[in-house]
Amino acid sequence: ADPRTFYDAVGGEETFRKLVARFYAEVADDEVLRPLYPEEDLGPAEDRLRLFLMQYWGGPQTYSEQRGHPRLRMRHAPFKIGPIERDAWLRAMRIAVDETGIPEPYRTKLWDYLEMAAQSMMNSWV
Numbered sequence: 001a002d003p004r005t006f007y008d009a010v011g012g013e014e015t016f017r018k019l020v021a022r023f024y025a026e027v028a029d030d031e032v033l034r035p036l037y038p039e040e041d042l043g044p045a046e047d048r049l050r051l052f053l054m055q056y057w058g059g060p061q062t063y064s065e066q067r068g069h070p071r072l073r074m075r076h077a078p079f080k081i082g083p084i085e086r087d088a089w090l091r092a093m094r095i096a097v098d099e100t101g102i103p104e105p106y107r108t109k110l111w112d113y114l115e116m117a118a119q120s121m122m123n124s125w126v
């Protein structure tokens with residue numbers, strides 16, 4: 001473990017596992033988000049988001065080994081992501097971040113990134 005990385009400073013894989021599992025528990029019950037997911041099983045989508053975030057914050061590069069370059073805007077192009085979808089995603093993520101118990105200043109840094117990333121994923125203005 002390298003505590004200079006955000007990844008290790010917040011608790012490594014276990015923390016990202018909790019965060020993303022909590023997020024997908026919200027997605028499963030969300031009437032805006034759930035219909036967007038093409039697969040009945042949310043497990044594979046959960047794995048992809050967890051591996052992406054682990055990689056982004058300085059953990060193992062498994063996401064890119066499995067999926068290649070993230071190209072997240074391109075990968076989201078098939079889904080309409082307007083203000084309603086963005087807000088639903090951030091609502092679910094807010095709960096996940098709060099309940100994962102990540103201490104400051106990491107929590108704010110993570111949240112600011114997620115808000116920026118959700119904004120940048122928009123591809124519709126209605």
Ligand code: HEM
Pocket residue numbers: 033036037038039044045048049052067072075076079081085086089114117118119121122
């Ligand atoms: C994939 C929705 C924002 C990261 C997906 C998928 C959907 C989706 C429907 C396909 C599910 C699947 O992987 O099978 C949304 C919506 C967003 C949003 C509605 C609202 C703004 C974000 C943000 C991030 C992100 C902000 C990163 C910080 C990912 C990743 C994948 C993914 C890594 C899997 C890409 C792949 O390797 O195929 N998203 N997303 N998403 N999303 Fe999002």
